[in-house]
Amino acid sequence: MNRRDFIKAGAGAATLLALGPRADAVMRTAGRKATPRKVLILGFDGMDPKMTARWMSEGKLPAFKRLAAQGGFSPLGTSIPPQSPVAWSNFIAGTNPGGHGIFDFIHRDPKTYFPTFSASATEGSTKTIRLGNIVFPIKSGSVRNLRQGKAFWQVLEEHDVPATVFKIPANYPPVDSRQRTFSGMGTPDIVGTYGTLNYYTTESKLVNEDIGGATVHQVYVIGNRVDAKLPGPINSFKPDRPAAEIDFKIYLDPSNAVARISIQGQDFLLREKEWSGWKRVSFPLIPTQSVGGICMFYLKEIHPEVKLYVSPINVDPARPALPVSTPTSYGEDLEKKFGPFFTKGLPADTSALENDILNEEEFLQQDGFVLEESRTMLDYELGRFEAGLLFYYISSTDQRQHMFWRLFDEKHPAYDPALAKAFGGTIESTYRQADEILDRALGRIDKDTIVLVMSDHGFNPYYRSFNLNTWLRANGYLKLQNEFKEEDLDWAFAGTNWMKTRAYGVGLNGLYINEKGRESEGIVTTGPDKDNLVREIARKLEEFRDPKTGEKVLARAYVAKDVYTGAYVSSAPDIILGFNRGYRISFKSPLGRVPKDILEDNKAKWSGDHMGAAEIMPGIVLANRPVAAERPALYDVTATIMDVFDIEKPKEMIGSSLFKKGEPG
């Protein structure tokens, strides 16, 4: 199995889901019961307390400053590790990862050592019948949200407090609820991946498979026309499960910079460097079944080379092939109001920028659509926010820091002075845009509404990449079948000798002991042997220094049972890496590769990150009421919600209110 198979495995049964009954088809939104208080929470992914404080003090974030003066501003303790799905799950469930079971973007199957998505699992139909060349599902497939514990809006629902939760990460598929919720980060495209773009070009072009998310199609111009195919989801009705495809044509003018794209009866003209807006497509599976989606076309170049970008195909909110909202009518209603909109978890196409398919300006144009759409929909939700809680999520703050840190920080190995001149201010301008959003929101709420602004983690530069599995090999904990091989770039530990391997790394921060009885080929005995090994590796990791800079690579190597509590601690990695400032796991190590060097310069455009130790990576919290908590953490915000609505905190929730007892309002 290769990397592409892994990605497809994430939601490979998408086509089957489209055919299953919609359990909530008749479900309606929970009642909009009046509440004595309202709570508005704006979640800006990745907003960093240091940068926020700096730009607040320089007067560049006046709304943030105003809010801080009204109530308070504080760093917000993040999760271990500070990855978005983990951190937002801390907030959703009001607990630490031991209580909700999401420890990383990527977990592993101990029976196969195979990396798996942590947040959701998709299963195809288990019962099928084959008639001729068609396989019919007898039972539809399913997709499950793997986050454990009750979400705060489910608790609110039990107490008749209405809530709208828009695009909160780690809520795909949205958990059962009659509250209005729309899934966020973790929502796949209709192919079943976290986003696979299609790029059609007459020039030869390779993509970085480690970054992935892109399919390049070599095309040819014959008679000023290009014939191409748009690949869609796997067609589970066919025995060999090919990808469904749509034929389309690009007609080029011989000299003018204009082209017509003809796809499924839709014709549209694009000039060079122009976006199409959303287009609906429908992938036929069998004569009576199809899967619909929405995508955008961008005509990057017509002459001399043809370059056409097609965005990942998002789930169509009007006819969702996958569950993206509760009730289903919520997404459909939004579509009726606004037309098609981004539904893929993280809509900005970082893969396109990383692979030089979109340049910085084009990436920002696309993310500008995302931000504009977010602003418009927030205005709409604020307009009908009459009771309970409204949570609203903005992704651009995170995505742009990931991609533009290199142009903001001269020390970064990928710093480019020419690009920095044009785009060095992107992060600051994004914070200013966040400020504008906050300002508009503050202008729309009444004085009794409690406003909380939060982020899940902060941001750091990503200068150097750490190959954990290479370090484990160098220290004798991981062995390859061929000991003389310099490196093993096969995927998913293909060349690993498990009979001699004591520890391995999977995911962005996870290290696992090859434990007897847990891993299929485990060799380390549970008990003191394992405990001693964990402590030994953690100590060595914390001592390890970068030979190039002399700095520690890890600020902390957390032992899971020291830092997690709750019912799911046993599923956690044994050690969680907390990187030092400037360091992050490489792109190769998380999926089980063992490259040659332990450390490498990061010359990728993905140049800012947040895989550091929780202590150096806090997020932010601001409120329009005094924040009494001294060192608030994500799960304290959840406890605050319970406090404001006078709801007794469920016993699984571990936080405490940010506000002084008895003074939430």
Next chain:
Amino acid sequence: MATFNAVIGSLFGLAVLPFRAMNPWLAMIVISVLTGLLMLAVFRWTSNQEGIHRAKEAIKAHLLELRLYKDSMAQQMRSQGRILAANGRYILHALRPMLVMIVPVMLILIQLNLWFGSRPLAPGETAILKVKLAAGRSPLASDISVDAPAGIIVETLPLRIEEEREIDWRLRAAAPGVYDLTLKAGSDSFTKSVRVGGSLLAPISNVRPGPSFLDQVFNPGEKPLPRALAVESVEVDHPERRLPLLGLRLHWLIAYFALSIVFGFALKGVFKVEI
């Protein structure tokens, strides 16, 4: 053909006139009632009413036989055969009115498509202007250009598609109004109508046809283009109009057939028509 189209168009316009400012369903209901009555009348006067009646009675009788003689396989088979034969006679009797009606119904459908098939462009919306040249003409050798009135913006340079003998431009609607785009080809010029905004129910012509008879029949909204222009058609695809009903968006054809059938059956007793 142009004169015929103009007359039919005026008659249709007259029927719709009182309802243009109202919900389009009203006009659709009125037209369905009127055409339902017309179809009933045609059916009444052109069909063999007695024959139809006899055929239906025969079918009923043989259906009864099926129920009464369940234990006799031979009788069952005979009854089935007689039902089939009676059905055949029924269809034969209905054939003549259907043949008589096919032309007027086709004309009604073409007119309905003109009124209900498309909606005006909304300000900000785009559409493609397509000029299809006559056979043997190359768009690369053509000098056709577009003059847009204020209210319509031509956003692109011409896209010339040799294999389709077509020249395309992208238009953007800027302000409400009914506009004529002027297309110039050498010393000749011709126009194409575009409708932007407005709440009145109005005929919307997507295609201005060339001199071909059939094209004129199916595109009655504008005068045909002169043969000398060597242009087969000019097209601006206005967005499709749908009729809203309880959260559904119905195609006019479904609405029309459903309504005219309902009215036809509701009124057949009144006018004593055997269907």
